[in-house]
Amino acid sequence: MRDIIHTAFGKFLSVIFPDNCVGCGKEGQVFCQNCVVKTKKQTRTKASVLFLDKLYYWGIYEDKTLSRALRRFKYQGIQGLSEPFSDILKDLITPQLSYFSNDALIVPIPAHINRKRGRGYNQAELLAVKLSEKVPIPLAPDILIKSKNTKSQTSLSGVERIFNVKNSFSVARPEFVKNKKIILVDDIITTGATLCEAAKVLKEAGANEVTGLVVAK
Numbered sequence: 008m009r010d011i012i013h014t015a016f017g018k019f020l021s022v023i024f025p026d027n028c029v030g031c032g033k034e035g036q037v038f039c040q041n042c043v044v045k046t047k048k049q050t051r052t053k054a055s056v057l058f059l060d061k062l063y064y065w066g067i068y069e070d071k072t073l074s075r076a077l078r079r080f081k082y083q084g085i086q087g088l089s090e091p092f093s094d095i096l097k098d099l100i101t102p103q104l105s106y107f108s109n110d111a112l113i114v115p116i117p118a119h120i121n122r123k124r125g126r127g128y129n130q131a132e133l134l135a136v137k138l139s140e141k142v143p144i145p146l147a148p149d150i151l152i153k154s155k156n157t158k159s160q161t162s163l164s165g166v167e168r169i170f171n172v173k174n175s176f177s178v179a180r181p182e183f184v185k186n187k188k189i190i191l192v193d194d195i196i197t198t199g200a201t202l203c204e205a206a207k208v209l210k211e212a213g214a215n216e217v218t219g220l221v222v223a224k
């Protein structure tokens with residue numbers, strides 16, 4: 008795993024956190040299959056997010072192992088976690104493959120270019136790329152654009168989050184989105200403000216339906 012950590016910070020952290028499972032501490036894997044399975048809570052829910060037709064999520068953020076894994080992935084540059092996380096997303100979507108076989112696209116929640124530069128990668132994009140290698144659904148990484156650099160949602164309240172992301176996304180090539188089923192990929196959903204805003208612009212661009220696919224809620 009150390010070979011694929013590109014950022015200096017990531018290299019530094021790989022010394023502190025070697026390839027030990029975030030759940031049980033076993034050496035050799037960043038998130039072992041046993042611990043991954045234990046974090047499974049849910050597979051599908053009726054999306055209570057405006058503009059989102061369906062939502063698939065694996066576990067809940069209150070699960071200590073899952074939240075630790077997500078924090079390491081998002082803030083500590085442990086990119087090796089994209090493997091078990093994309094396996095999780097694959098598991099969630101596999102029962103629906105016949106439904107998504109023809110006119111679906113995998114679209115990551117984009118990060119603004121400034122934030123992507125700071126972190127070295129966009130974790131949602133990394134998950135979407137890995138997922139598209141594991142399921143027969145094409146990836147469309149450049150269709151949804153983060154056109155406005157917004158504050159991190161982490162410190163904001165529910166209402167603030169809605170205003171913060173408002174008008175922050177745009178669709179680069181609406182002709183590719185028209186009449187498509189969009190599978191929007193992100194690592195976590197909290198209030199749903201981000202997925203809501205992204206789904207809204209995709210629908211305005213002509214998408215037939217938008218499904219959220221995330222690791223944790």
Ligand SMILES: [Zn+2]
Nearest residue numbers: 028031039042
């Ligand atoms: Zn484990």
